[in-house]
Amino acid sequence: MRVGVPKEIKVQEHRVGLTPMAVREYVAHGHDVLVQTGAGAGIGAADATYLAAGGRIVDSADEVFAGAEMIVKVKEPQPGEWKKLRKGQILFTYLHLAPDPQQAHGLLESGCTAVAYETVTDERGGLPLLAPMSEVAGRLAVEAAAFSLRKTGGGKGLLLGGVPGVPPARVVVLGGGVVGTHAARMAAGLGCELTILDRSLPRLRQLDELFQGRVRTRYSSVATIEEELQAADVVIGAVLIPGASAPKLVTRAMLKLMRPRSVLVDVAIDQGGCFETSRPTTHDAPTYEVDDIIHYCVANMPGAVPATSSHALNHATLPFGLALAAKGEKALIDDVHLRRGLNVHRGRVTCEPVAKALKLPWVDAEDALGVL
Known part of the structure; x- marks a missing residue:
């Protein structure tokens, strides 16, 4: 799969969706990683470090969003970013949709599959990516x-x-x-x-x-x-x-x-x-x-503290991200804990607490994905 890492544009957000270590892991698993130039500057990771890890540096966010099948970020997409998302594209990041109806509607209109770090679960009922x-x-x-x-x-x-x-x-x-x-x-x-x-x-x-x-x-x-x-x-x-x-x-x-x-x-x-x-x-x-x-x-x-935060976050998200890159939406079908992270899928809200908070229709993630 082709995975994209745009530079974060939220005010004073210096973290990065994939560190060079994570990029190397994706590449080792056979994936193509597009990294926007300067995406890792906030953690001291130069473009050359990403190149050495096997990533490809591109000049703009437009190139990342247009070329990638999955986008990996840290913070929720800003208005200019969700307009770049498209149907069938996977977004893997923090979303925090409950207090953010504007973002929710933007993701619904895009048709993308949005998986939120903060609602992925583990076998103990914890939130390992949060x-x-x-x-x-x-x-x-x-x-x-x-x-x-x-x-x-x-x-x-x-x-x-x-x-x-x-x-x-x-x-x-x-x-x-x-x-x-x-x-x-x-x-x-x-x-x-x-x-x-x-x-x-x-x-x-x-x-x-x-x-x-x-x-x-x-x-x-x-x-x-x-x-x-x-x-x-x-x-x-x-x-x-x-x-x-x-x-x-x-x-x-x-x-x-x-x-x-x-x-x-x-x-x-x-x-x-x-x-x-x-x-x-x-x-x-x-x-x-x-x-x-x-x-x-x-x-x-x-x-x-983007250096500490980015590395800590990547250590947690890497196995889930690799699963999504390897299987696409099937990873959500195969793994109930990753499926709990699905908040929006092809124009429908699939996280019940988000739907209740925003007073939007809700469809169970299993129904949306066709899980038997």
Whole structure:
């Protein structure tokens, strides 16, 4: 199969869909890889490195989209990109369609087969292609909070970890999944006073054992969230409903419970955000204020560390991408976990949470693909 790697065009997005290592693997499996010139510049991978890996360098995104049977990206296609997609072409990337009706309609009109990293599953019910970026984003969330708490970042002038004789910041993490766990590891490592809220008692038990009493775990409810907001210096939103819009756990009215210049970091912003007052921001202008509360809502947080992120992502996506390149749509028929990643197929929405969020008709992926 001919596989295409365009340069990412989202603001301050420096990751790349395929690293040179991954390109070499595709070529070793008999595939032809078209790489747009400069696609790997953000991770320090020159065109010559891709050539050495067996890829072919082309001058423009138009050439990539026109020549490839499968497009491998990192972020969701931008308007100029989804217009280049066509019927029968496979798109393999993060999509986050639930809060993005414009993109959804663009993909439906293109007729392409769009497979989303974030809804591919594994035999344990996990999300193996979302996990690496969730790990990165969880760790970055604490760094973002630390910067935003500084006076120079608009915050109240607190050092996140404190110093002897001066208490550390109080950090609340909403959600004990991959993002929340990695955020908690960073915050605990800095010595923060930390509370994790989740609705799964088994998960709270796991976290209690993992952190060996260094963090507080609480069952998440409206009452406990309100109580924690009153004492928090930082709240990290780390909730996820696969494929669906994130629930709004903190309303605008709740902001009045918080102390002025406290910080909200919404890692769920890709799925619409878990704070009512969240709206997507970029690395160029990462924060804004609502009711004297600092909001950090960058929609591609791992893009700030593209070298780490791209390699971690490629390690996870490579087996699935090779399967798609080898078998095309048959890979979706053969592998139920990869099939869970199918969000749009030839003009129809095939992911039920996306269809519900966007109020669009839904067809089961198995029916759409003709799985017996």
